[in-house]
Structures are given as structure tokens and as C-alpha cells.
Amino acid sequence: MAKSLAHIAERKAFGMALNSLIDKGRKGTFSDEALALIDRIEKILGDSWQSSSYEMLRNIAKSPDSKWAHFADKIVREVDPHILKTFLLNAGFEAGFRGFKTSTAMKKKYDCNIPWIILMDPTTACNMHCTGCWAAEYGNKLNLSYEVMDKIITEGKELGIYAYLFTGGEPLIRKDDIIKLCEKHNDVAFHAFTNGTLIDQKFCDDLLRVGNFFVSVSIEGFEESNDGRRGQGHYHKALEAMDLMHKNHIPFGVSICYTSKNYLTVTSDEFLDMLIDKGCVFAWYFHYMPVGVNASTELLLTPEQRTYMYHKIREIRGLEGGKELFAIDFQNDGEFVHGCIAGGERYCHINANGDVEPCVFIHYSGANIKEQSLLDCLRQPLFLAYKEGQPFNDNMLRPCPMLENPEKLQELVKATGAKSTDLEAPESCEHLCGKCVQYAKDWAPVADKLWKESHGESV
Numbered sequence: 001m002a003k004s005l006a007h008i009a010e011r012k013a014f015g016m017a018l019n020s021l022i023d024k025g026r027k028g029t030f031s032d033e034a035l036a037l038i039d040r041i042e043k044i045l046g047d048s049w050q051s052s053s054y055e056m057l058r059n060i061a062k063s064p065d066s067k068w069a070h071f072a073d074k075i076v077r078e079v080d081p082h083i084l085k086t087f088l089l090n091a092g093f094e095a096g097f098r099g100f101k102t103s104t105a106m107k108k109k110y111d112c113n114i115p116w117i118i119l120m121d122p123t124t125a126c127n128m129h130c131t132g133c134w135a136a137e138y139g140n141k142l143n144l145s146y147e148v149m150d151k152i153i154t155e156g157k158e159l160g161i162y163a164y165l166f167t168g169g170e171p172l173i174r175k176d177d178i179i180k181l182c183e184k185h186n187d188v189a190f191h192a193f194t195n196g197t198l199i200d201q202k203f204c205d206d207l208l209r210v211g212n213f214f215v216s217v218s219i220e221g222f223e224e225s226n227d228g229r230r231g232q233g234h235y236h237k238a239l240e241a242m243d244l245m246h247k248n249h250i251p252f253g254v255s256i257c258y259t260s261k262n263y264l265t266v267t268s269d270e271f272l273d274m275l276i277d278k279g280c281v282f283a284w285y286f287h288y289m290p291v292g293v294n295a296s297t298e299l300l301l302t303p304e305q306r307t308y309m310y311h312k313i314r315e316i317r318g319l320e321g322g323k324e325l326f327a328i329d330f331q332n333d334g335e336f337v338h339g340c341i342a343g344g345e346r347y348c349h350i351n352a353n354g355d356v357e358p359c360v361f362i363h364y365s366g367a368n369i370k371e372q373s374l375l376d377c378l379r380q381p382l383f384l385a386y387k388e389g390q391p392f393n394d395n396m397l398r399p400c401p402m403l404e405n406p407e408k409l410q411e412l413v414k415a416t417g418a419k420s421t422d423l424e425a426p427e428s429c430e431h432l433c434g435k436c437v438q439y440a441k442d443w444a445p446v447a448d449k450l451w452k453e454s455h456g457e458s459v
Contacts, residue, residue: 014093018085025076034061071324080249086211091189095162102160112379113344113387117163121352122174142352146177155374166192182210193255196241204248216253221265246279253282259299267312272323287331289361290435293425303446334399343386344378355421364418381416397447404440406433
């Protein structure tokens with residue numbers, strides 16, 4: 001899709017504003033520039049964001065001693081300027097503004113969900129076999145070719161999708177092809193979840209050069225708890241990868257699967273301070289999902305443990321106190337994104353076989369990207385059923401059609417004829433959801449109480 005002259009001019013103007021902001025920030029005088037950029041963002045994005053969001057950003061810019069102003073200052077000073085500018089242009093301008101406007105229009109035009117971001121698995125191969133990892137069930141036999149991944153991105157951009165995440169398997173087994181995609185699609189924001197063991201200086205040099213690719217290193221706590229799930233020696237290799245990226249002024253995050261066994265450790269001051277000292281700037285927290293025929297339910301959190309996580313993550317990223325680390329809780333942040341965002345509502349997943357799935361944890365599909373266009377895959381019956389059913393619960397703290405509403409996913413799969421895409425041991429939807437029935441029953445009254453306390457209304 002050729003960019004219009006207006007698009008090119010707008011991106012250039014935004015880029016010039018960013019250059020000025022970064023330059024002033026590195027000199028320690030960026031408050032006025034930040035306010036001017038926020039004004040420009042509001043003019044561009046308009047009501048795509050809530051007015052309170054703009055005011056929050058302005059208050060941060062006006063309060064140089066605040067937690068998040070200090071965080072922003074550190075980012076501007078420590079992150080490579082090319083990477084910082086490219087990220088803000090691609091993730092902010094292209095994906096957040098231009099792409100969002102296009103995808104919203106396409107959603108109306110085609111009467112289907114158009115995601116803001118697509119997750120894809122370049123490969124099922126992995127040098128680890130972590131307990132509770134959905135990818136561990138896939139085996140190591142399949143890959144998405146460079147040509148197929150390029151097709152996904154090219155067709156995705158036509159629909160307004162400018163953000164792509166790589167999962168797996170271990171995606172960096174395919175890092176040469178991923179870097180080629182970054183080079184070709186230099187207006188796109190790319191991200192990968194990685195075990196970190198394949199990060200070396202050459203890879204860091206590539207990241208510095210392309211500027212539009214970031215990683216989150218998977219870690220599950222300190223050495224004993226981490227290596228218990230991920231294998232002996234992984235903890236130190238993960239830390240070495242963090243040190244190397246920090247040394248090269250490359251921003252990175254961590255990906256944390258929290259369970260009944262490690263939830264206290266991965267939210268402890270000691271653990272978070274260690275990550276921050278290593279240079280980590282954001283953390284994805286993922287609730288353990290009992291995916292796969294042999295998945296254990298013992299790692300599922302109790303209602304009390306999940307309640308702790310609900311409050312703790314909000315404390316960590318609060319406007320005051322907490323940590324200078326942006327934390328995202330994929331399961332408990334449903335209230336900010338109107339519940340379940342899968343099935344193309346905000347994102348979807350494409351496995352290494354090409355099956356287009358509603359969610360990285362929901363392995364059912366009726367379409368394959370190797371056989372159909374991306375748009376046709378997004379219009380498959382299962383995704384259309386998701387669109388009709390979302391949100392799956394009026395309580396956004398019970399967002400998932402599997403974990404918190406297991407009867408819903410069974411209805412969707414049965415009604416649409418979607419098939420299991422598990423590449424090793426196909427799991428019936430009844431078996432998968434059966435592992436979640438008691439969990440959902442126990443969590444429901446607690447979630448309803450939390451919702452009433454935070455929103456002043458019953459569900």
C-alpha cells in the first residue's frame with residue numbers, strides 16, 4: 001500500500017518533533033518539548049484516546065520529580081536515539097494512529113474484527129521445554145517461511161495492522177529472517193518473546209541498525225524457581241542477555257508466567273529491583289493457562305492469589321510508589337480493554353502451521369494463512385462468533401471464554417466447527433475447558449466483589 005503524500009508529510013513532521021524531544025531530553029531540558037509533542041499527539045489522535053490520558057501525560061511532563069517523569073528521562077538518556085525514535089514512530093504514529101484509523105474503517109467495511117496486533121510463530125522449534133508453555137505441546141517440526149510471514153505483514157498493513165509479535169517455539173532460531181522482515185517493513189513495530197539464549201553481539205548490532213525490533217526475555221523468578229520450569233542454566237543465560245542489551249543501549253522487557261508457585265517471587269521488590277538494575281523497562285505478566293492434554297491444574301492460582309496479583313500489578317505501575325517499570329497483566333487488565341481482546345478484536349495468533357487462532361492460548365481454528373488471505377482468515381466462522389460474543393462477561397475481570405467462562409468457548413467451537421490445532425496431541429474443547437470449570441466457579445464471586453469495589457456497580 002503506497003503511502004499518501006499527507007501520510008509521508010505527517011510522519012516526517014512527527015519525526016522532527018521526536019528528534020527535538022530526544023535531543024532536549026538528553027540535555028535534561030525536555031519538559032516544554034514534551035508538552036508540545038503531547039499537544040501534537042492529541043491533535044492527531046483526537047478522541048482515539050480518552051481526554052484523561054492526555055491530561056495524565058501533561059501532568060507527568062509538568063512534574064519532573066515524579067516517578068514516571070524520572071522513568072521517561074531515563075529512557076531518553078539511556079536508550080539508543082535511533083531505536084527510541086523508530087519505536088515511537090512505528091508503534092505510536094503508524095500503529096497507534098494511522099493503523100488504528102485504518103483498521104477501524106476496515107472493521108466497519110468488512111463487518112469483522114481487525115486486530116491491532118498479530119502474534120505469529122516463526123517456528124515450533126525450541127531449545128527448551130518449559131512446564132506450562134503452550135508451545136511445548138507443538139513439537140519442533142514446523143516453520144512459517146519468510147514468504148508467508150512477509151505475506152501476513154504485507155496484507156496486514158493493507159488492513160491497518162502495523163504491530164507484530166513473534167512467539168514460538170523460540171523465535172530467534174529464525175532471527176535472520178526476522179531481521180530481513182524488519183528491514184523490508186521498516187515502518188512496522190516488531191517484538192519477540194524469547195528465552196534469551198540466542199542473543200549475542202551480532203544480534204544486538206542488528207537491533208541497533210534496524211531500530212524497529214524489541215524483545216522480552218522470559219523469566220519466572222530467581223534461579224531455583226526459574227530453572228525448575230525452564231531448565232538448568234537458563235537463569236544465568238537470561239541475565240547475560242539482559243546485560244548485553246543494556247550495555248548496547250537497547251530497551252527490553254521481560255515475559256513472566258505467574259503461577260501458584262512463583263507469584264510472590266515475581267512481584268517481590270528484590271526481583272523487580274534486579275530487573276530494573278539490568279535495564280528492563282517493561283514486564284508482561286501472563287496468568288498460567290492449563291493448555292495441553294498433560295497440563296497441570298496445580299499451577300492455577302487460587303482466588304486469593306489472583307486477588308493479590310490484581311492489586312500488586314496496579315501498585316507496581318502506580319502514578320506514585322511502586323517501581324519504575326511498566327507492568328502489564330494480560331489477564332487482570334481486561335477492564336482497560338473491554339474484556340477479551342482475542343479473535344481479532346485487538347489481536348490474534350498464527351501458529352507455525354499457518355493456522356489462524358483467536359488467541360495464543362486457544363488452539364482452535366477454521367482457517368489457514370497458507371491457503372487463504374489474511375482477511376478471509378479473520379472472517380472465518382470462529383472469529384465472527386467471537387465478535388458476536390465479546391465481551392464474554394459484563395465483569396471485565398472475567399474476560400476469557402476459556403479460563404473464566406469455560407462454557408463459552410465450548411459453545412463457540414461447537415457452533416463453528418473449529419478444529420483443534422494442537423500439533424502434537426489434539427485436545428478436545430471439553431477436555432481443555434473442563435480443567436477450568438472449578439477455577440471459574442471459585443473466581444466468579446471474588447471477581448464480582450473486586451469489580452463492585454473498583455467500579456461501584458454490581459454485575
